[in-house]
Amino acid sequence: MDISQVAKQTGVPASTLRYYEKQGLLVSLNRQGARRMFAPSVIQQLGLIALGQAAGFSLQEIKVMLTPGGRVKIDRSLLSSKAQEVDILVKQLQVVSRGLRHAAACPAPSHAECPTFRRLLRDAASGALRQAPKPLVAGAKRASSVGRASRARKDE
Amino acid sequence: MDISQVAKQTGVPASTLRYYEKQGLLVSLNRQGARRMFAPSVIQQLGLIALGQAAGFSLQEIKVMLTPGGRVKIDRSLLSSKAQEVDILVKQLQVVSRGLRHAAACPAPSHAECPTFRRLLRDAASGALRQAPKPLVAGAKRASSVGRASRARKDE
DNA sequence: ATACAAGTTGAAGTCGACTTCAACGCAAGG
DNA sequence: CCTTGCGTTGAAGTCGACTTCAACTTGTAT
Numbered sequence: 001m002d003i004s005q006v007a008k009q010t011g012v013p014a015s016t017l018r019y020y021e022k023q024g025l026l027v028s029l030n031r032q033g034a035r036r037m038f039a040p041s042v043i044q045q046l047g048l049i050a051l052g053q054a055a056g057f058s059l060q061e062i063k064v065m066l067t068p069g070g071r072v073k074i075d076r077s078l079l080s081s082k083a084q085e086v087d088i089l090v091k092q093l094q095v096v097s098r099g100l101r102h103a104a105a106c107p108a109p110s111h112a113e114c115p116t117f118r119r120l121l122r123d124a125a126s127g128a129l130r131q132a133p134k135p136l137v138a139g140a141k142r143a144s145s146v147g148r149a150s151r152a153r154k155d156e
Numbered sequence: 157m158d159i160s161q162v163a164k165q166t167g168v169p170a171s172t173l174r175y176y177e178k179q180g181l182l183v184s185l186n187r188q189g190a191r192r193m194f195a196p197s198v199i200q201q202l203g204l205i206a207l208g209q210a211a212g213f214s215l216q217e218i219k220v221m222l223t224p225g226g227r228v229k230i231d232r233s234l235l236s237s238k239a240q241e242v243d244i245l246v247k248q249l250q251v252v253s254r255g256l257r258h259a260a261a262c263p264a265p266s267h268a269e270c271p272t273f274r275r276l277l278r279d280a281a282s283g284a285l286r287q288a289p290k291p292l293v294a295g296a297k298r299a300s301s302v303g304r305a306s307r308a309r310k311d312e
Numbered sequence: 313a314t315a316c317a318a319g320t321t322g323a324a325g326t327c328g329a330c331t332t333c334a335a336c337g338c339a340a341g342g
Numbered sequence: 343c344c345t346t347g348c349g350t351t352g353a354a355g356t357c358g359a360c361t362t363c364a365a366c367t368t369g370t371a372t
Binding site: 169171175190191214 | 338
């Protein structure tokens with residue numbers, strides 16, 4: 001598959017694919033002339049990367065988890081500790097969600113006065129922020145829909 | 157309270173407080189000479205900001221939600237739609253968590269072969285990333301522990 | 313053969329949320 | 343008086359994950 005095919009199928013822009021390769025997350029090799037040719041497995045690899053990102057791993061962290069071939073070679077304990085982190089984050093976000101809903105519903109003129117809100121605020125502040133794990137779902141504004149992709153983004 | 161007191165009590169660095177003020181998220185006024193003096197309510201305001209950030213609002217979004225006095229003045233529907241987004245994110249993260257746990261537990265030599273993993277991968281990739289809402293908990297590497305003071309840590 | 317779309321590269325730009333820096337102000341204490 | 347030390351400012355730097363750009367080279371269709 002050439003770069004634009006991968007881009008179309010996965011929704012990951014070509015520039016990102018090149019970037020990933022430069023960062024060592026992807027291997028393409030077997031170039032046809034100057035052009036990259038990717039093995040079909042690249043789609044799996046991109047899925048892995050997406051999963052890793054969604055879990056809050058940085059690209060560099062993800063990199064050390066992939067063998068050159070793109071297979072998972074991970075330290076299982078690292079993985080499950082990350083899963084725990086994600087779970088913690090989930091709990092914090094649920095608190096946040098409750099906080100938002102309360103703020104939306106509570107008719108109190110000043111939320112600062114409402115004990116419920118104050119508690120949520122404390123939880124959200126000391127909890128949710130204090131030990132925030134990672135940039136979580138950062139830059140992923142659009143793009144990346146590895147599962148399938150009708151039409152991709154225009155790249156450079 | 158002067159800036160360093162606020163910093164100590166909240167854990168938010170002075171530079172951040174100045175930054176927030178410059179961005180219009182905080183009001184300090186009543187300066188003593190050249191020095192900022194904050195009303196005690198600033199702590200509440202910082203809590204609100206922390207909550208907003210944890211919910212995935214950008215500082216600018218948070219700004220429009222606070223009246224100059226630091227009170228919530230929010231468009232309630234905006235709030236609850238944000239709460240929904242957070243809920244969606246929570247669901248996605250739960251998928252991610254399951255994916256991580258599976259990867260940690262599954263003995264298959266190649267995860268690419270495991271149907272369970274493939275499914276999780278697809279979900280994580282097309283779901284979790286595709287419509288990620290906001291930078292969520294971005295830069296908050298350390299700092300910000302509004303709920304507790306400089307010493308002694310209790311609960312979480 | 314020639315045009316043109318698509319690929320390649322390294323370098324630089326972007327974005328958000330801060331941090332760091334240099335240069336300077338000012339009040340209190342030795 | 344003069345140092346110490348916190349405070350102030352605007353400007354610039356940082357970080358991660360990309361994107362965009364300029365300048366080319368290639369593959370393919372006509």
